[in-house]
Amino acid sequence: MAKKYTEKYVIPSYECDRSDYLKIPTLVKILIQISGNQSKSLGVSDAYVHTFGLGWIILQHDISIKRLPVAGETVTLGTEAANYNKFFCYRNFWILDEEGNECVTMETTFALMDLKERKMGSVLDEIIAPFESEKIKRIKRGEKVLPVEEITQSKEYSVRYYDIDDNQHVNNAIYLDWMIDVLEIDWLTEKRPSSVSIKFNKEIRYGEVVTSSYQQDEDNTSRHQVTVGEDICAEANITWHS
Amino acid sequence: MAKKYTEKYVIPSYECDRSDYLKIPTLVKILIQISGNQSKSLGVSDAYVHTFGLGWIILQHDISIKRLPVAGETVTLGTEAANYNKFFCYRNFWILDEEGNECVTMETTFALMDLKERKMGSVLDEIIAPFESEKIKRIKRGEKVLPVEEITQSKEYSVRYYDIDDNQHVNNAIYLDWMIDVLEIDWLTEKRPSSVSIKFNKEIRYGEVVTSSYQQDEDNTSRHQVTVGEDICAEANITWHS
Numbered sequence: 001m002a003k004k005y006t007e008k009y010v011i012p013s014y015e016c017d018r019s020d021y022l023k024i025p026t027l028v029k030i031l032i033q034i035s036g037n038q039s040k041s042l043g044v045s046d047a048y049v050h051t052f053g054l055g056w057i058i059l060q061h062d063i064s065i066k067r068l069p070v071a072g073e074t075v076t077l078g079t080e081a082a083n084y085n086k087f088f089c090y091r092n093f094w095i096l097d098e099e100g101n102e103c104v105t106m107e108t109t110f111a112l113m114d115l116k117e118r119k120m121g122s123v124l125d126e127i128i129a130p131f132e133s134e135k136i137k138r139i140k141r142g143e144k145v146l147p148v149e150e151i152t153q154s155k156e157y158s159v160r161y162y163d164i165d166d167n168q169h170v171n172n173a174i175y176l177d178w179m180i181d182v183l184e185i186d187w188l189t190e191k192r193p194s195s196v197s198i199k200f201n202k203e204i205r206y207g208e209v210v211t212s213s214y215q216q217d218e219d220n221t222s223r224h225q226v227t228v229g230e231d232i233c234a235e236a237n238i239t240w241h242s
Numbered sequence: 243m244a245k246k247y248t249e250k251y252v253i254p255s256y257e258c259d260r261s262d263y264l265k266i267p268t269l270v271k272i273l274i275q276i277s278g279n280q281s282k283s284l285g286v287s288d289a290y291v292h293t294f295g296l297g298w299i300i301l302q303h304d305i306s307i308k309r310l311p312v313a314g315e316t317v318t319l320g321t322e323a324a325n326y327n328k329f330f331c332y333r334n335f336w337i338l339d340e341e342g343n344e345c346v347t348m349e350t351t352f353a354l355m356d357l358k359e360r361k362m363g364s365v366l367d368e369i370i371a372p373f374e375s376e377k378i379k380r381i382k383r384g385e386k387v388l389p390v391e392e393i394t395q396s397k398e399y400s401v402r403y404y405d406i407d408d409n410q411h412v413n414n415a416i417y418l419d420w421m422i423d424v425l426e427i428d429w430l431t432e433k434r435p436s437s438v439s440i441k442f443n444k445e446i447r448y449g450e451v452v453t454s455s456y457q458q459d460e461d462n463t464s465r466h467q468v469t470v471g472e473d474i475c476a477e478a479n480i481t482w483h484s
Contacts, residue, residue: 013278014271014413018406025404029256036255040314071408072282158397160423161430162267164260166313171256181402185448188403206427 002080002133005038009077016071017188024180024193025173027068028061031093031106032172034077042130049112054121058172059088059109060142063196067103074098081131083140086122087111089133090140109142143197145235148225154213155182159206169203175234178212179224191220191240198236204228244322244375247280251319258313259430266422266435267415269310270303273335273348274414276319284372291354296363300414301330301351302384305438309345316340323373325382328364329353331375332382351384385439387477390467396455397424401448411445417476420454421466433462433482440478446470 015026039045049055069075076096083090088109095104114121157178165171176198180188204210208228215223224236257268281287291297311317318338325332330351337346356363399420407413418440422430446452450470457465466478 012271012275013408014275014415016408017404018408018410020408023404029254033254033256155400160419161425161427162259162265162419162423166255166258166260166262168260173256177402177404181404183403185403 002082003038003042003131004078004080005034005041006076006078007034007037009075011069011071011073011075013071019189020071021068021192022070024196025176027063027095027104028106028173028176029171030077031079031095032058032108035079035081035091035093035108038079038081038131044127044130049127050115052121052124052127053115054112054124054127055115055167056110057113058200059111060145060197060199061106061108061172062143063104063106063193063198065104065192065194065196066101067097068192069095069097069103075103081128081133083134083136084123084128085136085139087120088139089123089128107142109140142199143195143237145197145199145237146221146223147232147235148213148215148223150215151213152216153182153184154211157181157210157212159204159208159210161206164206169205172200175200175226176236178210178226179214179234179236179238182212182214182224183222187240191242193238194241195239196236198224198234200234202228202231202233204233244324245280245284245373246320246322247276247283248318248320249276249279251317253311253313253315253317255313261431262313263310263434264312266438267418269305269337269346270348270415270418271413272319273321273337274300274350277321277323277333277335277350280321280323280373286369286372291369292357294363294366294369295357296354296366296369297357297409298352299355300442301353302387302439302441303348303350303414304385305346305348307346307434307436307438308343309339310434311337311339311345317345323370323375325376325378326365326370327378327381329362330381331365331370349384351382384441385437385479387439387441387479388463388465389474389477390455390457390465392457393455394458395424395426396453399423399452399454401446401450401452403448406448411447414442417442417468418478420452420468421456421476421478421480424454424456424466425464429482433484435480436483437481438478440466440476442476444470444473444475446475
């Protein structure tokens with residue numbers, strides 16, 4: 001059984017939207033932060049991973065939302081590096097409320113990138129062993145993300161200085177900022193997301209201008225893409241309820 | 243003596259820039275958050291203030307930065323509602339490192355707004371008494387903020403959905419996002435701010451497009467303004483060092 005790691009967290013007001021619900025990009029940020037905290041606590045911090053010439057990259061998040069935490073609420077953030085194969089690591093995350101009810105789960109697919117060659121490296125024992133993850137043979141596929149086929153609406157965003165993290169590219173959570181912001185305010189005010197699947201294809205750098213586009217499906221799903229020129233850098237599907 | 247309130251805080255990576263320094267807008271957000279936490283702990287939460295038809299507004303922040311906290315660092319955030327007069331409340335904030343050294347201080351001028359009339363209300367005893375602030379006669383002026391006289395560079399920003407807080411206007415920290423982002427990346431990478439004074443004149447709402455402009459002074463100071471059409475919504479001066 002993979003080692004579990006949890007932290008208490010009080011949802012700050014400034015991480016909430018105008019209706020006091022936790023912002024979706026922040027939901028991803030706080031979960032990814034605790035995976036970093038677990039790694040550090042097990043002696044396999046990002047700095048240690050860098051000594052092998054490797055860095056973690058995120059390929060996909062599959063988020064399921066029963067209830068979005070609200071401003072001032074105390075929650076428990078949890079994670080475990082569930083299992084892995086030669087190239088991919090699969091991590092589970094969860095957010096519990098004070099009564100122990102599951103509010104949010106997230107499954108994330110990570111890989112290791114060779115920082116010099118800029119291509120995928122294989123998962124090293126030295127890096128993965130401390131998590132006591134299960135080694136599996138098969139490649140797990142995340143949720144299928146349907147592509148945007150007909151654009152309902154688009155908006156351009158310049159990459160901002162603060163969008164760049166210490167990997168010198170746009171932080172993975174920022175893509176969700178652009179994907180949410182392009183939606184109509186009435187939609188955002190009346191609806192809540194119940195699931196988000198986002199797939200990352202290509203990193204984005206400072207100085208680039210991205211286009212965030214979405215397609216409104218009839219079944220309360222929005223399909224999203226973030227493009228730079230001809231490149232589709234990320235795609236997502238979000239399902240919504242009233 | 244005004245009651246002091248402190249909280250420990252671990253600087254998350256996702257609140258840091260590409261060089262691992264705490265983002266300036268976040269610095270303001272985490273401090274304002276603890277003033278809200280103090281108010282709640284003393285039974286005078288924002289919700290209680292609203293029962294008088296009033297809401298807190300921020301008029302000015304004067305920030306002095308000896309050293310910006312870095313990712314992973316544990317700091318102590320502190321505040322006290324130092325003193326007040328008929329219309330204004332003056333609050334002190336500080337950030338200490340683990341050895342107790344002062345990294346950052348901030349002085350903020352608050353006022354109470356009559357939410358119906360949209361004009362300033364006077365400071366009520368029921369709201370201020372629990373803080374044990376000193377009542378003073380004089381009007382304290384924050385640092386003088388020099389206006390932009392000749393624009394070096396400007397950039398437009400559309401207000402985003404997540405820029406709006408539960409007061410239904412742009413959160414005060416977002417103005418600093420726009421003010422920082424308009425600067426050259428080389429400047430931002432090589433320099434650190436040593437002081438920031440920001441004065442708020444007019445609220446900004448969803449759907450508006452703002453222009454963030456700055457003037458580069460010869461003495462390592464940048465003067466900033468955020469405008470909507472003819473209105474100057476906020477002005478700031480930032481001093482920098484290498």
